Amino acid sequence: MADQAYTLPIPVADEASQEFFDGAREGKLMLLRCTQCQRYRLPGRELCSDCWSTDTEWAQATGRGKLYTFGIMHQKYHPAFADMTPYNYALVELDEGPRLVTNIVECDDDDLRTDMPVEAVFDAVSDEATLIRFRPSE
Amino acid sequence: MTDDKDLRGATAVSGLGITEQGKVYGHSSSWFAAEAIRLALEDAGLEKSDVDGLLVSQGVAPLPGMGGVDLQSHLGMTNLRLLTGMQVGGATAATMIQYAALSVYHGLANHVVCIFADAPLREGRGGGGSYSGSGGAGYMPPGMSGLYTAFGMFGVNARYALAARRHMGMYGTTNDHFGAIAVGQRAWAAMNPAAQQREPITLSDYHASRWVAEPLHLLDCCLVSNGAVAVIVSSAEAARDLKQPPAYIWGMGQGHPGDLKRAGWDAETQTGAPIAKRRAFEMAGIDVGDIDVCQLYDCYTYTVLVTLEDYGFCEKGEGGPFVADGKLAPGGSLPTNTGGGQLSGFYMWGMTPIAEGIVQARGQGGERQAEKHDVVLVTGNGGILDHHSTLVLSPNRS
Structure with missing residues (x-):
């Protein structure tokens, strides 16, 4: 994708997600971990939903997980995606627990199956942004 | 706790x-809201000045x-x-x-109007766009929310x-199963x-x-509607003296599991219905086998299927085979969404199933009235599927 200009919307970090986006650019999937109960979560929530602790640290995830569920979008809701339909979108359940929205690559949409093992692919879509997509794994 | 025997009916x-x-x-x-309230007052035989409670729920507009x-x-x-705006989707x-019922029961108000109104449709624009949430070209919410875009x-x-899709993957549910729901509800709508x-x-x-969006066809998805529905709740005694046969409120409950969006949380295949049902059925003194007619929230065919499972009409995961024989359709053993529901009737969020539930309880369904x-x-x-609410209605006080 880096060969040609990337035409799809590119996300922008905010204060809460800066490390997540910085990590992606370095090929790392970064999550928050509650230092009280050790549960992982995605950035965006200031406290742990379980123990309500605000004590957290950033931790690198393995980048492995399973395809929790997926859809194939046919509706043209956004002009940038209009020429791409149908395309897949997915929720991947990371080995660490959190479920992350993404696309599955290197797999025909017809071959997608819930619970299939997947691994992160770091897709540098611009100098500033790397998107974390997933592909089937062993 | 209030004695169930007192609250029921x-x-x-x-x-x-x-x-x-x-x-x-x-x-x-606002215009639709006013029109629905006018119609509800006329239906009941009440004056505007009789109304001393108003609960408001708004849609997209x-x-x-x-x-x-x-x-x-x-x-x-x-x-x-009594007045407040409420929102739990x-x-x-x-x-x-x-x-409204609890307020009337405890004397906070006598006649409470519950109103939902919406006007998302504009001439010349597709209905789906009203709920797309894409924000259009150039829109990018900051941070993690931007990943969806x-x-x-x-x-x-x-x-x-x-x-x-999660349900299909876990239990082998198919589009034929979803389709049976869509076909059945359209058959009901034909009589509405x-x-x-x-x-x-x-x-x-x-x-x-x-x-x-696969696995959803267009006919798996609800309609989009401009309009309003108003419902008036009164005491059993007051309702008996008004124009219409009362639809008595036998039971009520809510369940709000939410979604923690992580492993071990089956938010895609588990609704709040089991929690809501427990209290509502206990209050009503009924079991699932006592239900004659269902009006189930049906934003999608799948919502009906998973709701049936979570009320215990069938085992978890068996919703597909359960609906496949057409038992929800006219002539079937479990008349469900008899006005066509949100799929084929009209989409007034939670008011769609309530409105038809009232019609059926009153026995005013005409050609589509459940026996x-x-x-x-x-x-x-x-x-x-994060929030669930239950009502049990009956034409009988007890």
């Missing part, structure tokens, strides 16, 4: 107002004021002792009726497609003069309808 729906529904242009949601409460001034309702309507996951359809879509469909028509209608189950669903 102590309050009733005394009035119902349904405006024209669907592609009705040129009116604000906001009503005036904080949470829509300026509707009061808009309508010149000056006798109110598609579960709101049934929860409004619950709060970056990966092309737009709108409510996309999210329910994920939920339906107020329904937006009345042309009968077959399972082949269902499969031929375009994909919106047995002593116990009517009505459900609401908000978010992506």
